[in-house]
């Protein structure tokens with residue numbers, strides 16, 4: 001569908017007509033809450049209220065990505081051992097279908113809007129749904145329900161720049177650029193920049209199989225970001241670099257951010273996230289739990305994971321519930337003609 005479709009009717013038009021346009025606080029019946037939770041929330045001085053969804057009306061000049069009520073359920077054929085294993089971890093298998101088929105919920109009604117110039121950190125414990133979200137953003141995988149919109153095709157670092165182990169770094173740069181859709185001339189023009197970003201001047205003629213994991217991911221990063229992607233997705237790629245490379249990476253990410261669209265960075269390293277991101281999204285058990293200031297979101301996450309790693313599951317649940325209470329859920333409305341194309 002074209003971004004300028006004149007006949008577009010917002011998907012949620014009926015719903016919007018019956019809802020307030022401003023966030024409104026809705027009273028919760030304290031009787032329905034666990035006593036400890038009430039105590040904790042009161043102590044934290046958070047209002048004992050749910051916020052009604054904020055209606056996000058993306059500005060067509062600003063918007064880079066809109067994720068509108070996206071849910072994702074994988075359908076897998078699995079052995080009973082695998083299912084037992086899944087049950088042991090955080091996410092329960094929702095429904096076991098006949099003859100070994102199972103549905104695994106990975107994301108549940110996630111909505112947010114990202115504007116150009118933002119650098120969004122994505123955090124969450126193992127299996128919470130971060131990589132699934134990235135896959136949906138590339139448009140290569142379709143959500144079960146909901147929709148992902150993007151103003152250009154997001155580039156996933158590491159997927160588009162597949163490296164070949166038997167040829168040199170120099171040849172990999174040329175091949176990687178061609179694989180990402182550059183002409184031979186564009187690839188030649190970008191060569192020096194890629195070498196500079198990767199910092200691999202001395203290793204250019206070595207075969208890739210002689211590179212360490214960190215060196216290979218530096219090369220991958222340099223190739224992927226050389227195309228000046230409008231929307232760049234990075235999944236854990238930065239964690240292998242040394243301090244010098246991280247500084248160079250940050251510089252390059254800042255440039256990408258400044259020149260074009262936005263960056264998504266999935267990482268378990270909160271230091272990296274806080275250093276590189278202007279906003280953080282916390283996905284937990286498939287739900288969007290927090291979306292906002294990196295310091296605040298990371299501090300809630302640290303408290304949550306601290307409790308979990310000490311097996312204080314009840315306290316972890318309190319942090320989860322308390323954080324969720326503060327989330328202003330988004331509902332997305334596109335004005336006529338302002339909707340970007342569907343990702344993919």
Ligand SMILES: Nc1ncnc2c1ncn2[C@@H]1O[C@H](COP(=O)(O)OP(=O)(O)OP(=O)(O)O)[C@@H](O)[C@H]1O
Pocket residue numbers: 074075076091104105106124125126127128129130131132133
């Ligand atoms: N291809 C797949 N088929 C079936 N289930 C999957 C598939 N990919 C992910 N899942 C399941 O979906 C859920 C979310 O997984 P996902 O990889 O998105 O989590 P994650 O937050 O990226 O985890 P991690 O931090 O460990 O990389 C998990 O329960 C996982 O087992």
